[in-house]
Amino acid sequence: MGPVRSELMWQAVADAVQIAGDGDLLDVLDLGGGTGGDAVRLAALGHRVTVVDPSPDALASLHRRGVEAGLAVPVTGVLGDSADLLDHVAPASFDLVVCHGVLEHVDDPAEALRPVAAVLRPGGHVSVMVAGRNAAVAARALAGDFATAQTLLGRSASGWDVRTMGARRFVAQEVETLLADLAFVTVRSQGVRVFADLVPSAIVDTEPGARDALLALERVLTGSSEFTGLSAGLHTIARLDLTAAPPDPGGKSATL
Template sequence: MLDVGPGRGTQAVRLARAGHEVTGLERDPAMITALQRAVAAEPPGIQERMRVVRGDGREAGAHFPPGAFDVVLCHGVLTYVPDPDPMIAALARVLAPGGLLSLLVRNADALALRPGLAGDWDTALAAFDSPHYTDRLGLAARADRREALTATLTGIGTPLRAWYGVRVFTDLAPDDGPAPAADGLDRLLAAEERAGRTDPYRAVAALLHLCGVRGG
């Protein structure tokens, strides 16, 4: 598996714990250091299944040969890329035939919902006309539309197999808020999972999870 932009390794480490061989491709020096620390804290067997490569996903072909990975994950990265198409194409080229390309992006079709529900009408109105916004960290970011990404995936021979909505009900939950009790958390996750695969709810989720398969 290739995890592009793994950050501190939350997802990459969990995949390695599950028995997968995981490569993290990260360009931020601070995140590389954090990821290396996370890997070093794991037992030797898990460490052996992980490696960290410094680089940009848009240049994946310079780091890996064609067809090198069965799964390529690009979660929360395209948001900070001016044009998603070159990166998606580069990632598809290192994907083996039949392999899965997993993208998690901000949903441009629902960009007005968060500020609108929070009563920030100026930001909500602006979101109807532009995919650009400021994220919770104060960084300039960009959202994507499912139709455009679907066309891109088809054009590079990795057509969309399935898609889901993420954070349908919980987008306004504070990042530092307490987690619900166990039984409440189970119900929350069940509701989110159901909404994330059910129309029309998934279409207005804060995030979209798109899964393309190399070769159809």
């Protein structure tokens, strides 16, 4: 098993696959899948996985990772991004879109998510993971940087300029609103990594049993809504609402 953080992020992907497929093998799009850590694990389980990412270096690493894993069916890597997604993949061709760690970095999260509904089959699911704002506030305060903690606390995901303010941070309600505006119904909103990013790695790596105990604690906390707001990762799984008209992939930006 890899580092605690990666394992917990993988568990989130596994949760989404379980909810979207209930044990079936799925067509999965990993939008902004990067070097393919999750994508290759999904493919190794038999899912048919496509990664769309604007980084040629990341796609090269994905390819290497897939070869090393000896995948029977390789992950399809596509150079592209959310803006030109429909130039690369067919409409209504996926059961699940994973979009983890991407909305923090794009200019407009609503625009980045807009084409997702169009590439999902009816009743398909999206899994969105973003960085939590409250956890960032806590981390800054614990490091003694109280002024930055207070500045972060006063920000909202809308109007966040990633060029001048760095990676965007969210609260869970902002993600749910974003998805609701795009005709998705949230089926699970959970927190990932309450303590994993805060505990010194010396403790986790050297104390016998600490790693497994931390993983077990984190899984319990993921299931507790009391801790969602304190989590470093905010994970939302949502289903395309069959009763709502699909949003126009080229339409105007929804508000956060």
